[in-house]
Amino acid sequence: MTARAFVEFIGVEKAFAGKPVLRGMDLAIGKGEILYIIGTSGVGKSVTIKHLVGFLPIDRGEIWFDGQRVDQLDERGFYPVRRRVGMVFQNATLFDAMTLTENVALPLRKHQGLGWKAALADARRRLAQVYLADFADRYPAELSDGMRKRAAIARTLTLAPEVVLFDEPTTGLDPVNARRIDRLIRELSRTLGVTAVVVSHDLPSIMSVADRVAFLYQGRVHALATPAALAASADPIVQQFIAGRSSGPMETPGF
Amino acid sequence: MSAAPSLPVRALAALGRPVVAAARATLELWGVLIGTLAGIIRSYGKGGRRPRGAVLAQMYAIGNRSLVFVAVTLGFIGMVMMYQACLQFSRAIGDLSQVGLQFLRLVVSDFGPTLTAMMLATRVGAGIAAEIGSMKVTEQLDALRMSGVLPIDYLLVPRFLASIVMTVALTILGAAIMYGAGGLTAWLSFGVNPRTFFDPAMVQPRHLALGLIKAVTYGAAIPIVSGFCGLRARGSSEGVGWATTAAVVGSSFAVIALDFALSVGALWLFGGDL
Amino acid sequence: MIGERTLTLLGARAIAVTREVGGIALMTGQVLRALLPPRLDGRELVRNLHRMGNRSLPIVALTAFFAGGLMVVQSAPFVKRLGATSLAGWAAGYAVLREIGPILIGLMFSGRVGANNTAELGTMTVTEQLDGLRALAIDPIRYLIVPRVLAMLIMLTALTIIGDLVALVGAAVVAYLVLDIDWRTMYFSFADNLTPHDFFHGVYKSVAFGAAIALTSCYFGVTVKGGAVGVGRAVNAAVVAAAVSIMLLDFFITYATA
Ligand SMILES: Nc1ncnc2c1ncn2[C@@H]1O[C@H](COP(=O)(O)OP(=O)(O)OP(=O)(O)O)[C@@H](O)[C@H]1O
Ligand SMILES: [Mg+2]
Numbered sequence A: 001m002t003a004r005a006f007v008e009f010i011g012v013e014k015a016f017a018g019k020p021v022l023r024g025m026d027l028a029i030g031k032g033e034i035l036y037i038i039g040t041s042g043v044g045k046s047v048t049i050k051h052l053v054g055f056l057p058i059d060r061g062e063i064w065f066d067g068q069r070v071d072q073l074d075e076r077g078f079y080p081v082r083r084r085v086g087m088v089f090q091n092a093t094l095f096d097a098m099t100l101t102e103n104v105a106l107p108l109r110k111h112q113g114l115g116w117k118a119a120l121a122d123a124r125r126r127l128a129q130v131y132l133a134d135f136a137d138r139y140p141a142e143l144s145d146g147m148r149k150r151a152a153i154a155r156t157l158t159l160a161p162e163v164v165l166f167d168e169p170t171t172g173l174d175p176v177n178a179r180r181i182d183r184l185i186r187e188l189s190r191t192l193g194v195t196a197v198v199v200s201h202d203l204p205s206i207m208s209v210a211d212r213v214a215f216l217y218q219g220r221v222h223a224l225a226t227p228a229a230l231a232a233s234a235d236p237i238v239q240q241f242i243a244g245r246s247s248g249p250m251e252t253p254g255f
Numbered sequence B: 001m002s003a004a005p006s007l008p009v010r011a012l013a014a015l016g017r018p019v020v021a022a023a024r025a026t027l028e029l030w031g032v033l034i035g036t037l038a039g040i041i042r043s044y045g046k047g048g049r050r051p052r053g054a055v056l057a058q059m060y061a062i063g064n065r066s067l068v069f070v071a072v073t074l075g076f077i078g079m080v081m082m083y084q085a086c087l088q089f090s091r092a093i094g095d096l097s098q099v100g101l102q103f104l105r106l107v108v109s110d111f112g113p114t115l116t117a118m119m120l121a122t123r124v125g126a127g128i129a130a131e132i133g134s135m136k137v138t139e140q141l142d143a144l145r146m147s148g149v150l151p152i153d154y155l156l157v158p159r160f161l162a163s164i165v166m167t168v169a170l171t172i173l174g175a176a177i178m179y180g181a182g183g184l185t186a187w188l189s190f191g192v193n194p195r196t197f198f199d200p201a202m203v204q205p206r207h208l209a210l211g212l213i214k215a216v217t218y219g220a221a222i223p224i225v226s227g228f229c230g231l232r233a234r235g236s237s238e239g240v241g242w243a244t245t246a247a248v249v250g251s252s253f254a255v256i257a258l259d260f261a262l263s264v265g266a267l268w269l270f271g272g273d274l
Numbered sequence C: 001m002i003g004e005r006t007l008t009l010l011g012a013r014a015i016a017v018t019r020e021v022g023g024i025a026l027m028t029g030q031v032l033r034a035l036l037p038p039r040l041d042g043r044e045l046v047r048n049l050h051r052m053g054n055r056s057l058p059i060v061a062l063t064a065f066f067a068g069g070l071m072v073v074q075s076a077p078f079v080k081r082l083g084a085t086s087l088a089g090w091a092a093g094y095a096v097l098r099e100i101g102p103i104l105i106g107l108m109f110s111g112r113v114g115a116n117n118t119a120e121l122g123t124m125t126v127t128e129q130l131d132g133l134r135a136l137a138i139d140p141i142r143y144l145i146v147p148r149v150l151a152m153l154i155m156l157t158a159l160t161i162i163g164d165l166v167a168l169v170g171a172a173v174v175a176y177l178v179l180d181i182d183w184r185t186m187y188f189s190f191a192d193n194l195t196p197h198d199f200f201h202g203v204y205k206s207v208a209f210g211a212a213i214a215l216t217s218c219y220f221g222v223t224v225k226g227g228a229v230g231v232g233r234a235v236n237a238a239v240v241a242a243a244v245s246i247m248l249l250d251f252f253i254t255y256a257t258a
Helices: A045-052 A075-084 A100-111 A116-129 A145-157 A175-192 A203-209 A227-231 A236-243 B007-044 B052-092 B099-137 B140-146 B151-190 B205-231 B237-273 C002-034 C042-082 C085-126 C129-135 C140-179 C183-193 C196-222 C227-256
Strands: A007-016 A019-029 A034-038 A060-065 A085-088 A163-167 A195-199 A212-217 A220-225
Touching (some): A019 A045, A034 A203, A075 A085, A100 A116, A100 A145, A145 A163, A145 A175, A175 A195, A175 A203, A212 A227, A220 A227, A220 A236, A227 A236, B007 B151, B007 B205, B099 C042, B237 C042, B237 C085, C002 C196, C002 C227, C042 C085, C085 C196, C129 C140, C140 C183, C140 C196
Parallel strands (some): A034 A195
16 A cells, blocks of 8 residues: 555546536645645636545546545544634635624533633634634624634634635735734644645745645646746646636636 | 603603504504505596506405315315314214304304405405515615605505405305315214205305405405504515514404404494304 | 426426535534434533523514414304304314424424524535634534424424413403403313324424424535525525425324324
């Protein structure tokens, strides 16, 4: 048996209603690494990370996490995986009937065995770490997008996950808030050894935070390199994406 | 100077607010009814544009959505009621020959129209409130007004007319199924001869008239209450959800309250002869 | 051909209904499984009981009052003709406790609490809040659905018991106002003719109705597709399914307990 990477996708295929999205994707992610996944809209970035936590079943292939094959687990089997692999959704998905504190306290109460009072106190402390102390008693609807994203990150981190999946954490944020999120991701990786898988379109963020970048194209990892190497790549398709040219060799469905 | 109001004043204000809100809502509800009646006069009077196609479309929508629903629910409840009635009659009187007559009187003058309308309040009321409510929050009602069409004429008048016609039609169907299902139960479970059961001798014109009046009244009340809830929808999709649930409860309760009022009225008119 | 089209339509509808019944059965299984072992979120249960009770008590009480009164009015011609005032309480009480009370209260509860529950869960579904729970390794069935199902079941049973009392009061008030029957006559008419059996017959039903309303409203909530419009459609489907379930269950329970 070959040694497996911490997280590994092997020949993963996925189609929706006969329309293939992933067509034999291979990707290995090391422990503690910050890996960015980039690619055009609709290429399957969100689908890829949803596969890892079992939100979507794959059609063919294998997914491994820490020496365990996870793609064949059922919904119940995925719960232990989800406690170790956190996910921050594209649109935060905070519970809108709860205040921020209650949102963050919920997993603490459910998984860390804290009582309600203790969970609330801990939740406040965690919100303060993402600079939301003043908004702890507000409801999600009363906050800005950036605040909601930070609260969602704080909520995900309550489980002390070993891997955190971020789906476009900086999209729609102003540059200042975006750089704050970048810093948070880097600190998580450097100080806690958390593996971060980040789906992003945000070039400055990619350049300054990523250890490696996987460029998805036509259902496969087309290029995998450090940000600098990718930027210097001679591949015409990668060049077109990085430079953001509307015309070139790249084939995008729907145009 | 703005001294804090004294306790009794504040208490009065706290009590007064819901009363004022309720009074305003009642006024608005009557406003919707009067507006709809005026809309009918506008549409069918001289030079009005008769919404014949729209009324037919609404009638089809109501019938299509509710026919099976009304038939199934009234059929089952007819069986249950007959079963309970027979149990009770045989225990207390020991004679089941009267059961069909009494049942027919009740079905025609009350259970048929009222239970049919309860079902329609659920089905039709929610639909009307959701449609009008989502048009309101997406500002389509304002767009209608801008193009010189009164929303009540365009939306509520056809639904109002269609609802009255279809409530009467479905009541006839529902009452027939209920009566038939009751007769079947009496025959199969208690051996009551269908020939004694299906004997219309007891039903008099006043029972039919009362049933008809009830059906027409409910048919008018459901779209008015639901339209009122839809027109009150505020905010976004949440407002529409609120309007929908309010319409279900509001029109169901309207049916019960109207049933009570009309039944008491009939009793007062006819007394023991009813 | 019209016949063919109607048949196709009916067939499609039958398939849809079958799928929904299957889905509700599946959810029932999941709820039962989540109750074994019974690790229940007590906080959520209490919160839901409080909310649902608050929301529905006034309308249920009002409905029950009228229902009791209505049954007196319906039996009034009979009572007047025979001059048998002692029968008024018997007829009204029997009908209210066994049938009219549980059914009307159930329908009102479905419109108020069930519909609201569908709208809430539906909104949570379309905004991916259920996936948010799953991502936190919190089972939505265990955390969201089970407390709501239990709360609706308990609350409807309690409301029916309260409603029964209110309905008997309503019957007495209306008997006094409309038929001039005094309180004592009504009281003895109830006490002499109604048995605990009549009362419990209605209470069993309300337990079943509560379960049916809860499961249908949750099912249609979590299976919402298509944004805000989908939520509206789901609410409509949920109240209709609840009404049909109430009538069917009423039928089966009546026969099963005969
Ligand atoms: N649940 C689903 N059902 C059907 N099709 C889906 C589903 N989820 C994703 N898809 C399809 O899969 C493809 C990839 O979607 P995905 O969300 O992964 O794109 P993405 O790369 O994350 O794009 P974006 O940058 O816009 O978020 C799209 O064509 C989408 O329509
Ligand atoms: Mg995406």
